[in-house]
Amino acid sequence: MIRVNVFGRSMSVRRVGSEWQLFNESQAGMRARIYDVAIPPELAEDDLPGFLDDIYHEYASEQYPSVVIES
Numbered sequence: 001m002i003r004v005n006v007f008g009r010s011m012s013v014r015r016v017g018s019e020w021q022l023f024n025e026s027q028a029g030m031r032a033r034i035y036d037v038a039i040p041p042e043l044a045e046d047d048l049p050g051f052l053d054d055i056y057h058e059y060a061s062e063q064y065p066s067v068v069i070e071s
Contacts, residue, residue, distance in 0.1 A: 001013075001014045002014065002045065002048065002069060003025070003069070003070040004048065004049065004052060004067060004068070004069055004070060005064070005067065005068050005069075005070050006052050006056050006059065006067050007056055007059035007060050007061065007064040007065075007066075007067065008059070008061070008063065008064040009024070009056075009059065010024070010025040010026075010027075010070075011023060011024055011025060011034075011052070012025050012031065013039065013048055015045075018041045019041055020039035020040075020041065020043065020048075021033060022034040022037050022039060037055055039051060048067075048069070049066070049067040049068060049069060050067075052067045053066060053067040
């Protein structure tokens, strides 16, 4: 599971077989799958922030200017 900060929104991505699955993460630890974003299966893990930045760029703000993988 890869945790990602998408312009202040906590999300996660996981690889299942040849498919990437994207999830919203709540502060209570609940996870909800996002079905309307299809991450290309050939996309490398290092390319996830750039891809999610392109998809969710309208959420960018001065406080959260980019998508970052969380440690």
